[in-house]
Amino acid sequence: MMDETDKRLLAALQANAHLTAQELGEMLNLSSSQAGRRRQRLEAEGYIRCYCARLDPGRIGLAVQAFVQVQLGPNAAEQSHSFARLIDTSPEVTSAWTLTGDADYLLRVWCEDLGALNRLIHDRLLPHPAVARVQSQIVMDQFKQDAPLPT
Structure with missing residues (x-):
């Protein structure tokens, strides 16, 4: 079972995963060994x-973020595993x-440019x-970054 201290510890680690046991202990009013345990x-x-580390997409050459909706055909059940493998092995799909x-599916993708997004889709x-159908929405601006989960 999680208590309030565990929830505060999880919130702190979501904000900074590099916190040491000493730093966590100070934040939570625990000894460093208790916080570490x-x-x-x-x-x-x-x-x-x-x-994990959150990378800056622009700094690593990814300029286009998009959401891609995919609708499967009526007889797609036998190919659904193959489609899942395609998605799993496509590095653009994050x-x-x-x-x-x-x-049927919503994909979040990052591409270097619109041409790369076009190639992924087509x-x-x-x-x-x-x-059966693909529809994409290109992200113009992300005003709220991926946030920590509520604890």
């Missing part, structure tokens, strides 16, 4: 899945969700036998 327990129990409603997504 809590972090280890939360990691072992799966509350913390990984630690997130993918299955949905209710008109679209050369890889649309030719797949399971795909």
Whole structure:
């Protein structure tokens, strides 16, 4: 079970995953060993899945972010695994969700330019036998960055 201290620890780590046990202890009014043990327990129990770095897309040459909705055809069930593999192996696709409603999938993609987005859609997504329709929305500006989960 998580208590309020665990929730505060998780919130602190989402803001800065580099916090040491000493720093966490000071923030949570715990000894550094208590804070370290809590972090280890939360990691072992799966509350913390990984630690990662957030890169600046523009600095690494990614200028276009888009959301791509994919609607599968009526007989796509037998190709759904193949389509999932295509999405999983496409580095431009940074997130993918299955949905209710008109679209079956929502893909978040990052590309170096509009030509690369066009190639992803027209050369890889649309030719797949399971795909009936693709609709994309290009992100003009992201006014709220990916935020930490509420704890």
